[in-house]
Amino acid sequence: xxxxxxxxxxxxxxxxxxxxxxxxxxxxxxxxxxxxxxxxxxxxxxxxxxxxxxxxxxxxxxxxxxxxxxxxxxxxxxxxxxxxxxxxxxxxxxxxxxxxxxxxxxxxxxxxxxxxxxxxxxxxxxxxxxxxxxxxxxxxxxxxxxxxxxxxxxxxxxxxxxxxxxxxxxxxxxxxxxxxxxxxxxxxxxxxxxxxxxxxxxxxxxxxxxxxxxxxxxxxxxxxxxxxxxxxxxxxxxxxxxxxxxxxxxxxxxxxxxxxxxxxxxxxxxxxxxxxxxxxxxxxxxxxxxxxxxxxxxxxxxxxxxxxxxxxxxxxxxxxxxxxxxxxxxxxxxxxxxxxxxxxxxxxxxxxxxxxxxxxxxxxxxxxxxxxxxxxxxxxxxxxxxxxxxxxxxxxxxxxxxxxxxxxxxxxxxxxxxxxxxxxxxxxxxxxxxxxxx
Amino acid sequence: xxxxxxxxxxxxxxxxxxxxxxxxxxxxxxxxxxxxxxxxxxxxxxxxxxxxxxxxxxxxxxxxxxxxxxxxxxxxxxxxxxxxxxxxxxxxxxxxxxxxxxxxxxxxxxxxxxxxxxxxxxxxxxxxxxxxxxxxxxxxxxxxxxxxxxxxxxxxxxxxxxxxxxxxxxxxxxxxxxxxxxxxxxxxxxxxxxxxxxxxxxxxxxxxxxxxxxxxxxxxxxxxxxxxxxxxxxxxxxxxxxxxxxxxxxxxxxxxxxxxxxxxxxxxxxxxxxxxxxxxxxxxxxxxxxxxxxxxxxxxxxxxxxxxxxxxxxxxxxxxxxxxxxxxxxxxxxxxxxxxxxxxxxxxxxxxxxxxxxxxxxxxxxxxxxxxxxxxxxxxxxxxxxxxxxxxxxxxxxxxxxxxxxxxxxxxxxxxxxxxxxxxxxxxxxxxxxxxxx
Numbered sequence: 001x002x003x004x005x006x007x008x009x010x011x012x013x014x015x016x017x018x019x020x021x022x023x024x025x026x027x028x029x030x031x032x033x034x035x036x037x038x039x040x041x042x043x044x045x046x047x048x049x050x051x052x053x054x055x056x057x058x059x060x061x062x063x064x065x066x067x068x069x070x071x072x073x074x075x076x077x078x079x080x081x082x083x084x085x086x087x088x089x090x091x092x093x094x095x096x097x098x099x100x101x102x103x104x105x106x107x108x109x110x111x112x113x114x115x116x117x118x119x120x121x122x123x124x125x126x127x128x129x130x131x132x133x134x135x136x137x138x139x140x141x142x143x144x145x146x147x148x149x150x151x152x153x154x155x156x157x158x159x160x161x162x163x164x165x166x167x168x169x170x171x172x173x174x175x176x177x178x179x180x181x182x183x184x185x186x187x188x189x190x191x192x193x194x195x196x197x198x199x200x201x202x203x204x205x206x207x208x209x210x211x212x213x214x215x216x217x218x219x220x221x222x223x224x225x226x227x228x229x230x231x232x233x234x235x236x237x238x239x240x241x242x243x244x245x246x247x248x249x250x251x252x253x254x255x256x257x258x259x260x261x262x263x264x265x266x267x268x269x270x271x272x273x274x275x276x277x278x279x280x281x282x283x284x285x286x287x288x289x290x291x292x293x294x295x296x297x298x299x300x301x302x303x304x305x306x307x308x309x310x311x312x313x314x315x316x317x318x319x320x321x322x323x324x325x326x327x328x329x330x331x332x333x334x335x336x337x338x339x340x341x342x343x344x345x346x347x348x349x350x351x352x353x354x355x356x357x358x359x360x361x362x363x364x365x366x367x368x369x370x371x372x373x374x375x376x377x378x379x380x381x382x383x384x385x386x387x388x389x390x391x392x393x394x395x396x397x398x399x400x401x402x403x404x405x406x407x408x409x410x411x412x413x414x415x416x417x418x419x420x421x422x423x424x425x426x427x428x429x430x431x432x433x434x435x436x437x438x
Numbered sequence: 439x440x441x442x443x444x445x446x447x448x449x450x451x452x453x454x455x456x457x458x459x460x461x462x463x464x465x466x467x468x469x470x471x472x473x474x475x476x477x478x479x480x481x482x483x484x485x486x487x488x489x490x491x492x493x494x495x496x497x498x499x500x501x502x503x504x505x506x507x508x509x510x511x512x513x514x515x516x517x518x519x520x521x522x523x524x525x526x527x528x529x530x531x532x533x534x535x536x537x538x539x540x541x542x543x544x545x546x547x548x549x550x551x552x553x554x555x556x557x558x559x560x561x562x563x564x565x566x567x568x569x570x571x572x573x574x575x576x577x578x579x580x581x582x583x584x585x586x587x588x589x590x591x592x593x594x595x596x597x598x599x600x601x602x603x604x605x606x607x608x609x610x611x612x613x614x615x616x617x618x619x620x621x622x623x624x625x626x627x628x629x630x631x632x633x634x635x636x637x638x639x640x641x642x643x644x645x646x647x648x649x650x651x652x653x654x655x656x657x658x659x660x661x662x663x664x665x666x667x668x669x670x671x672x673x674x675x676x677x678x679x680x681x682x683x684x685x686x687x688x689x690x691x692x693x694x695x696x697x698x699x700x701x702x703x704x705x706x707x708x709x710x711x712x713x714x715x716x717x718x719x720x721x722x723x724x725x726x727x728x729x730x731x732x733x734x735x736x737x738x739x740x741x742x743x744x745x746x747x748x749x750x751x752x753x754x755x756x757x758x759x760x761x762x763x764x765x766x767x768x769x770x771x772x773x774x775x776x777x778x779x780x781x782x783x784x785x786x787x788x789x790x791x792x793x794x795x796x797x798x799x800x801x802x803x804x805x806x807x808x809x810x811x812x813x814x815x816x817x818x819x820x821x822x823x824x825x826x827x828x829x830x831x832x833x834x835x836x837x838x839x840x841x842x843x844x845x846x847x848x849x850x851x852x853x854x855x856x857x858x859x860x861x862x863x864x865x866x867x868x869x870x871x872x873x874x875x876x
Contacts, residue, residue, distance in 0.1 A: 031787055031848050039849075045787040146847075271843075282853045283846035304841050311845030320845055349469055349483040380818065383851065386825045386844045393842055394832030403742050404831055405709075406824045407749030407758055408721035409584075410469050411477075413821065415720045 001026040001049065002286050003096050003262055004059045006293025014297070016059045017090070019079060021066040024122040025051065030282050032125045033147065036132060037154030043125060070095075070236035072256055094258040094296055097233060097246060098289070101226035101264035101280045106142065110203030116220040119147050131219050136160055140208045140217035142200050144171025148223015149183070149314045152192050155219070156315075163193040163215045164223070165208065170196060174310060175374050176325045178340070179360055182376040183314055190315040226280045228265045243267040245278035250302040252292035260296055262288035269305035272323045272371055272392055273332035279306050308372070309389040311382040320385030323372025323392050324362060335365040339425035343418040345380040347410035354411065357381045359422035361388070361398075368397040368430055373422065380412070387419050398427045439464040439487065440724050441534050441700055442497045444731025452735070454497045455528070457517055459504040462560040463489060468720050470563045471585065474570060475592030481563060508533075508674035510694055532696040532734055535671060535684060536727070539664035539702035539718045544580065548641030554658040557585050569657050574598055578646045578655035580638050582609025586661015587621070587752045590630050593657070601631040601653045602661070603646065608634060612748060613812050614763045616778070617798055620814040621752055628753040664718045666703045681705040683716035688740040690730035698734055700726035707743035710761045710809055710830055711770035717744050746810070747827045749820040758823030761810025761830050762800060773803040777863035781856040783818040785848035792849065795819045797860035799826070799836075806835040806868050811860065818850070825857050836865045 004016050018025065024047060031046040040046065054061045062079075068087065069078040077095070080087045103118030105111050117128050128151075139155040141148045144166035152162045164171060164187070170180030171187070171194060184194045201209040208215040228245035230238070239255050241247035245267035252260050263285035270277045287303055294301035309322040329336045339361055346354035355378020362371040373388040375381050391401050401423035408415055416424070442454050456463065462485060469484040478484065492499045500517075506525065507516040515533070518525045541556030543549050555566050566589075577593040579586045582604035590600045602609060602625070608618030609625070609632060622632045639647045646653040666683035668676070677693050679685035683705035690698050701723035708715045725741055732739035747760040767774045777799055784792035793816020800809040811826040813819050829839050839861035846853055854862070 028785060028787065028848065028853065030846070030853075031785060034788060034791075034848055039789065039791050040787050041789075281846060283844070283855075286853050287841065301837075302841075307843035309843040309845050310847075311850050312847045313849045318850065322843065322845075347466060347469060349466065349478050350472060351477065351479075353472075353477050380821065382847075383818065383822065383845055384824070386822070386842075386855070386857075387828050389843050389845070390825050390828040390832070390834075393838065394828070394834070396828075396832070399739075400831065403725065403740075404824070405745035405747040405760065405827050406721070407747050407760075407821055407827070408468070408719060409748075409750045409820075410466065410472055411751045412749050412756065413721075415466065415468075415724050417721075417824070419824075 001054070002289025003098065003260070003293035003296060004054070005057065006290050007297045008057050008059055010294065010297035010299055018054070018059060018061045019065045019067045019077070020061065020063050021082065022121055022123050023063050025054070025061055025063065027122050028282060029120060029122070030147075032119055032128070033150035033154045035125055036128055036151060037157045043122060043129065046122065046125070067232070069232065070238070072237055072259070095260070096292055096296060097238065097254070097259065097261035097265055098263050099229040099233065099265040102229045103222045104224045104227050105222060106200055106224060108200055108202045113203055113205065115205065115218065116203055116222065118222045119151060120226060128221075132158060134218070136218035138216045139163070139219045139221065140165060140215045141221045141223045142208065143222065143224030144168060144173065145223045145225050146172070146310065146312050148221060149187070150312060151221050151223065152187070153190070153315055156190060156192055160219075161193075163195060163217070165195045165198050165200060165210050165215060167199050168196060172319065174308070174321055174325065175319070175376075176327075176360065179358070179374045179376055182358065183317060183319060186315045186317040192315070226264065228278050228280075230265055233265070241267040241276045243276050243278040247276075250304060251295045251300075252288055252303060253295065260292040262292040268303070271305040271307055273328055275332065277306065277308075279308065281310065307389045307392045309385060311385060313382065316378070317376055318379065318382035320375040320382040321373070322385050322389040323370070325372060325374065326362065329362055329371050334371055336362045336371055337365060337426055337429040338362050339422055339429045341418065341422045341425050343414055343421055345378060345418070346412055347414050350410050355379055355381065357384075357418050359384075359418045361422040361426045363398050363426045363430060365430065368399060368427065370396055370398060370401060370423070373419070384417075384419055398423045398430065402427065439492070440727025441536065441698070441731035441734060442492070443495065444728050445735045446495050446497055448732065448735035448737060456492070456497060456499045457503045457505045457515070458499065458501050459520065460559055460561050461501050463492070463499055463501065465560050466720060467558060467560070468585075470557055470566070471588035471592045473563055474566055474589060475595045481560060481567065484560065484563070505670070507670065508676070510675055510697070533698070534730055534734060535676065535692070535697065535699035535703055536701045537667040537671065537703040540667045541660045542662045542665050543660060544638055544662060546638055546640045551641055551643065553643065553656065554641060554660065556660050557589060558664060570596060572656070574656035576654045577601070577657045577659065578603060578653045579659045579661045580646065581660065581662030582606060582611065583661045583663050584610070584748065584750050586659060587625070588750060589659050589661065590625070591628070591753055594628060594630055598657075601633060601655070603633045603636050603638060603648050603653060605637050606634060610757065612746070612759055612763065613757070613814075614765075614798065617796070617812045617814055620796065621755060621757060624753040624755040630753070664702065666716050666718075668703055671703070679705040679714045681714050681716040685714075688742060689733045689738075690726050690741060691733065698730040700730040706741070709743040709745055711766055713770065715744065715746070717746065719748065745827045745830045747823060749823060751820065754816070755814055756817065756820035758813040758820040759811070760823050760827040761808070763810060763812065764800065767800055767809050772809055774800045774809055775803060775864055775867040776800050777860055777867045779856065779860045779863050781852055781859055783816060783856070784850055785852050788848050793817055793819065795822075795856050797856045799860040799864045801836050801864045801868060803868065806837060806865065808834055808836060808839060808861070811857070822855075822857055836861045836868065840865065
């Protein structure tokens with residue numbers, strides 16, 4: 001919808017048809033946990049623009065219409081009208097692919113049972129809300145990704161007994177385990193049971209069978225991440241990249257003339273590691289959609305890539321990460337140093353008016369280039385990761401970060417901002433010894 | 439003290455003597471408003487390191503010792519021991535100047551009265567705290583700078599009737615008036631009387647005489663900013679720069695061999711305008727002190743300059759600014775566009791869990807280079823300015839900022855981060871018309 005809106009803004013006369021399988025468009029899937037938790041009162045609040053608003057922009061949005069096949073030679077799409085149960089073919093001059101992602105479903109018995117929910121679409125949200133109506137006593141979240149943990153907290157707020165079961169050593173696998181452990185500790189403190197290094201063997205009504213014993217569960221949430229929804233595209237011959245998502249250039253163009261892609265279905269360049277990655281985040285989807293729309297309309301815009309930035313708030317902790325974590329740095333062939341500092345979000349003497357914050361920073365051995373950072377802390381912590389994300393865009397070194405003119409005021413930051421303090425500590429790790437310039 | 443500590447860290451054997459006129463060293467003057475307001479309970483909490491701790495580091499910190507004259511030829515300093523009332527001379531091989539700043543005092547009758555307070559040293563803080571003990575009913579703050587406004591709020595918390603009187607059209611003159619107006623409105627809403635475009639004619643016991651009438655006041659606070667404390671240095675022949683502060687290079691060296699300076703007494707390069715500026719902020723002082731210390735000890739470090747970043751929290755509003763405001767952009771000869779957006783700190787559908795935020799951005803006409811930004815908003819607003827400060831360091835354009843991978847999660851940021859949204863709006867102002875790539 002971002003691409004469609006952008007095209008309409010730039011081209012008054014072009015005909016724009018949007019096909020959407022479900023009964024919602026232009027919504028925030030990231031808002032689903034807050035709908036379940038009750039911060040958001042109405043499902044419709046998650047809808048940014050209604051079909052009527054799109055129609056007023058002369059964007060022909062067709063809900064309940066699934067694109068079931070593509071003929072790139074004939075430049076046609078086969079469309080199934082789900083409500084009327086009939087299929088027809090429509091032609092296109094230019095095509096924009098925005099098929100999104102699907103929840104990863106572990107291959108275990110019972111995964112298709114009706115009390116097992118993915119968290120990807122507003123249709124999923126409707127199903128989860130219907131389950132919430134039944135006031136489930138026990139909820140099991142399989143997998144420790146962002147959305148899974150956010151939903152774990154949402155169900156805790158709703159009064160359920162919540163268990164998260166994760167294969168990894170710590171939940172939130174995009175953090176290094178030492179930082180993920182802080183998240184696990186915060187969740188346990190709030191009363192969520194966190195079971196790590198444990199796989200799921202099967203699901204039945206009332207229980208999840210896990211490696212170390214059964215987990216009673218009236219509701220099961222799949223927090224195991226997503227995969228790009230590209231099966232139909234692959235069949236049609238749309239080239240996929242190494243990540244399994246649609247391969248695009250920096251203008252969001254596939255290698256097929258006049259065919260674009262954006263959002264969870266396509267891949268991006270990770271600007272630190274150089275790898276092609278598929279990162280399913282609404283913020284990337286919006287930016288890529290804008291860029292695709294400008295280029296679809298004959299303009300020029302580029303999406304350079306992602307830094308792997310992510311933030312969230314779990315059980316009173318704010319979490320941020322960007323760039324490479326240790327595993328990613330190793331995979332990319334970097335030698336690196338790390339430093340972790342404990343600080344406060346403002347001046348320490350402000351007492352309860354400020355919160356603890358831990359910052360871990362990675363820098364390349366030798367040149368001191370910043371490779372990534374992770375933050376876990378109280379209110380005011382997570383969005384500090386944006387400074388590192390911006391520094392990564394500019395390929396800054398630790399010295400550069402130390403010299404940044406970051407805002408200081410006792411309620412808002414210590415005199416050495418925690419990010420700069422982490423860079424200072426990493427510089428100490430990079431150049432040890434008493435004669436070093438720390 | 440930052441320089442002295444750094445030298446000691448790098449050089450075990452050098453003799454380090456520190457002369458301090460007052461009875462405190464290594465403290466946070468920025469914490470004084472929070473001491474007055476009661477968030478900080480004890481004056482000593484503002485002291486980062488005690489004289490004993492410095493002595494344990496073999497730093498010979500001499501309190502109540504004033505450097506009254508310098509002989510740069512003979513390489514000696516004339517020292518007045520205030521407690522013993524005697525003066526002596528000591529030699530040095532290397533000299534570090536850290537004389538700080540003094541409050542600007544309007545030249546009006548009564549400015550030296552005992553109920554008129556500067557806010558610069560812990561000695562000032564002691565005097566203000568003694569005045570707070572008398573439970574002053576009415577307080578007048580002259581000038582609308584950061585510290586003045588912070589103290590206005592502190593006295594409001596203490597139950598006083600507070601009036602701020604400022605010559606400018608809006609308080610907080612480092613913001614453009616349209617953004618400063620938001621701060622004034624927030625202060626008035628909390629019950630502070632804000633009188634703008636009004637000069638002060640004189641002060642007497644119980645009242646401040648202002649242009650539009652008397653302001654009853656048991657306590658008068660000088661919020662009119664500071665000037666570098668360089669009179670004695672100028673007499674000694676230490677070269678001052680265009681700003682009136684000590685001129686230093688990027689290694690914090692004056693042009694005199696072996697003489698360094700850091701902190702409020704020296705000037706810096708404003709990295710956007712290119713001007714030499716004197717910005718009295720603890721965060722710069724700490725960084726410059728570190729750099730001076732490393733260079734004093736024979737190492738190599740540089741302080742590239744400042745961006746003019748500042749943040750504060752006034753009457754439930756967070757405020758951030760960096761780079762050039764409109765007046766500074768004009769003075770620096772830039773042609774520019776501006777855009778101002780109203781957004782929320784998280785996704786709008788999060789309701790009361792997020793706060794309003796207004797972001798104004800300036801960019802250079804033609805190339806779209808970001809020149810500065812200003813933010814006023816609720817909790818979670820101010821430190822977003824750091825993204826712009828970092829972008830300024832890298833001389834980013836609006837397109838660069840739009841492409842930044844900034845953290846997104848509904849409680850913490852809208853899907854288009856407000857900073858990126860402001861850049862998008864500024865790009866629209868830079869390249870108007872329906873065919874433009876906004």
